[in-house]
Amino acid sequence: MAEKPKPRAGGAPVGRRAMLGMLGAGAAGLAAAPYLQRGWEGFVGAASQIDPSGLTGLLPDPGGFRYYSVVGSVPHKDATNYELRVDGLVERPKTYTLDALRAMPQTRVVHDVVCTDGWRVENTPFEGVKLADILDDAGVRSPGAAIRFTCFDGAYSESLTLEQARRSDVLVALNMQDKPITHAHGGPVRLYVAPMYFYKSAKWLSGISVTDKVVPGYWEERGYAVDGWLDGADRHSGAA
Numbered sequence: 001m002a003e004k005p006k007p008r009a010g011g012a013p014v015g016r017r018a019m020l021g022m023l024g025a026g027a028a029g030l031a032a033a034p035y036l037q038r039g040w041e042g043f044v045g046a047a048s049q050i051d052p053s054g055l056t057g058l059l060p061d062p063g064g065f066r067y068y069s070v071v072g073s074v075p076h077k078d079a080t081n082y083e084l085r086v087d088g089l090v091e092r093p094k095t096y097t098l099d100a101l102r103a104m105p106q107t108r109v110v111h112d113v114v115c116t117d118g119w120r121v122e123n124t125p126f127e128g129v130k131l132a133d134i135l136d137d138a139g140v141r142s143p144g145a146a147i148r149f150t151c152f153d154g155a156y157s158e159s160l161t162l163e164q165a166r167r168s169d170v171l172v173a174l175n176m177q178d179k180p181i182t183h184a185h186g187g188p189v190r191l192y193v194a195p196m197y198f199y200k201s202a203k204w205l206s207g208i209s210v211t212d213k214v215v216p217g218y219w220e221e222r223g224y225a226v227d228g229w230l231d232g233a234d235r236h237s238g239a240a
């Protein structure tokens with residue numbers, strides 16, 4: 001699997017230790033800012049704004065996850081303003097509120113989370129609406145064959161084939177580790193594709209569009225495999 005492209009600052013490559021040192025200096029400056037009152041997420045969000053290269057992804061959070069975003073700042077959304085738009089090659093285009101998603105049958109999937117950068121968080125529960133149920137609600141029409149996911153960060157995108165999207169271990173997730181998904185982890189709603197590397201699990205999910213063929217997503221345009229199967233994944237099982 002290709003690595004994320006190496007970021008550059010001022011034209012010169014910045015090593016991981018150098019960047020972490022710079023972040024350390026930045027953290028001292030941030031101590032006076034209100035960010036720290038928001039705890040770890042506020043710090044990481046703030047640090048990512050002074051670190052457009054994205055290397056804040058190297059900061060481990062207490063749960064073993066690392067924060068990733070391809071943009072510096074992402075709007076916060078909650079039940080008052082969150083919307084998920086389902087459109088493209090469907091019979092019934094539809095927009096879901098957070099409450100509407102909460103009212104649908106919920107499925108819980110427990111699986112290891114694995115990033116291509118080498119970290120793993122074992123046995124992580126995610127819970128939400130099966131993507132298959134949302135697709136059935138909208139009614140995929142011919143020649144629909146794939147899904148394009150978009151995000152309210154305004155930049156990230158992902159894709160799945162229709163067959164992958166209909167698996168019962170692919171969720172429009174509302175909970176992670178049995179709590180509502182935090183903003184830092186892509187809340188209030190993120191995609192969760194249990195049998196694939198975590199880059200397939202788009203954070204801050206806002207759009208599900210049925211397309212006639214796979215449209216490569218953000219990292220896929222930058223060299224990642226479109227099929228992000230984990231080693232040992234059962235590629236043809238419909239089940240979790």
Ligand SMILES: Nc1nc2c(c(=O)[nH]1)N[C@H]1C(S)=C(S)[C@@H](COP(=O)(O)O)O[C@H]1N2
Pocket residue numbers: 065066067068069070071114115116151153156184185186198199200201202203204
């Ligand atoms: N919108 C969005 N979704 C994203 C990403 C991103 O940068 N933006 N990064 C992906 C990658 S590479 C990983 S490993 C996970 C990280 O999720 P986390 O920040 O909750 O640990 O989100 C995936 N989904």
Ligand SMILES: [Mo]
Pocket residue numbers: 068115116117198199
């Ligand atoms: Mo990742």
